[in-house]
Amino acid sequence: xxxxxxxxxxxxxxxxxxxxxxxxxxxxxxxxxxxxxxxxxxxxxxxxxxxxxxxxxxxxxxxxxxxxxxxxxxxxxxxxxxxxxxxxxxxxxxxxxxxxxxxxxxxxxxxxxxxxxxxxxxxxxxxxxxxxxxxxxxxxxxxxxxxxxxxxxxxxxxxxxxxxxxxxxxxxxxxxxxxxxxxxxxxxxxxxxxxxxxxxxxxxxxxxxxxxxxxxxxxxxxxxxxxxxxxxxxxxxxxxxxxxxxxx
Amino acid sequence: xxxxxxxxxxxxxxxxxxxxxxxxxxxxxxxxxxxxxxxxxxxxxxxxxxxxxxxxxxxxxxxxxxxxxxxxxxxxxxxxxxxxxxxxxxxxxx
Numbered sequence: 001x002x003x004x005x006x007x008x009x010x011x012x013x014x015x016x017x018x019x020x021x022x023x024x025x026x027x028x029x030x031x032x033x034x035x036x037x038x039x040x041x042x043x044x045x046x047x048x049x050x051x052x053x054x055x056x057x058x059x060x061x062x063x064x065x066x067x068x069x070x071x072x073x074x075x076x077x078x079x080x081x082x083x084x085x086x087x088x089x090x091x092x093x094x095x096x097x098x099x100x101x102x103x104x105x106x107x108x109x110x111x112x113x114x115x116x117x118x119x120x121x122x123x124x125x126x127x128x129x130x131x132x133x134x135x136x137x138x139x140x141x142x143x144x145x146x147x148x149x150x151x152x153x154x155x156x157x158x159x160x161x162x163x164x165x166x167x168x169x170x171x172x173x174x175x176x177x178x179x180x181x182x183x184x185x186x187x188x189x190x191x192x193x194x195x196x197x198x199x200x201x202x203x204x205x206x207x208x209x210x211x212x213x214x215x216x217x218x219x220x221x222x223x224x225x226x227x228x229x230x231x232x233x234x235x236x237x238x239x240x241x242x243x244x245x246x247x248x
Numbered sequence: 249x250x251x252x253x254x255x256x257x258x259x260x261x262x263x264x265x266x267x268x269x270x271x272x273x274x275x276x277x278x279x280x281x282x283x284x285x286x287x288x289x290x291x292x293x294x295x296x297x298x299x300x301x302x303x304x305x306x307x308x309x310x311x312x313x314x315x316x317x318x319x320x321x322x323x324x325x326x327x328x329x330x331x332x333x334x335x336x337x338x339x340x341x342x
Binding site for chain 2 (some may be wrong): 025030032033035036039124132135136139143
């Protein structure tokens with residue numbers, strides 16, 4: 001079941017972050033971003049769907065992608081803590097997206113060599129989407145960081161808030177370590193160099209400083225989440241819980 | 249936020265070989281964000297393969313009040329349309 005768990009981790013990352021970004025729909029600071037953010041959310045939810053479907057098939061217990069996405073309890077979600085962090089202000093949302101996409105872009109690029117056909121398929125599509133997310137979020141981080149004194153303060157506050165969650169990006173769970181060994185998934189630690197290069201490049205232009213993190217926050221892969229995930233799930237799962245099997 | 253941003257006109261090329269066509273406008277702080285916003289707002293359904301953005305302020309437009317004097321005089325110059333001319337039969341299919 002290691003492969004099932006490893007694919008589920010990736011699917012959870014994309015669904016939870018996708019749901020978070022979708023919370024902006026109708027609330028963005030301007031119309032243009034009100035379309036851009038749901039676009040990004042849909043990219044990630046699309047990736048999650050294919051991965052859940054694949055995980056369900058690997059599990060072979062007759063569960064559907066909806067069962068996996070909507071009918072598990074909090075401790076059964078395996079997403080990174082970064083992905084569940086609340087949207088905060090626009091600066092936090094853009095920085096969270098940059099941190100995630102700057103990791104996933106090289107990850108999917110490496111996954112193009114996977115021995116698993118579905119993973120290769122997902123990677124081919126996702127690598128372009130993540131490249132765009134880096135550009136979109138990166139340009140905003142630069143403009144807010146090197147903007148007015150207010151935007152710069154908010155951007156630096158976002159870095160202080162979120163940077164402690166970035167180490168978890170490079171952590172391998174027992175399940176994903178096994179998938180790496182079998183050549184199905186890339187090694188997460190291998191992405192550190194490229195991630196750091198992109199973050200350094202954006203931060204230099206944005207006049208932002210990377211804080212020293214004494215105590216990196218991790219635990220998502222083991223199902224240890226922040227309180228915020230429970231609230232997210234309550235909203236996300238409401239429909240399937242109240243109307244089991246609902247279709248539209 | 250919209251107050252701090254300027255207006256841009258968006259042109260999309262639907263396919264290679266066709267020309268860019270005006271599709272609408274949007275607000276953005278600068279040309280890089282304008283291009284990204286154009287991608288997100290105007291190419292959601294595979295509308296194009298290339299985008300141009302132009303500051304709306306850079307466009308000089310004709311005055312609608314001068315429409316009569318600008319455009320009406322051409323109405324009677326029907327000899328400017330190819331259909332005005334009889335093609336000799338010897339020319340064949342054109």
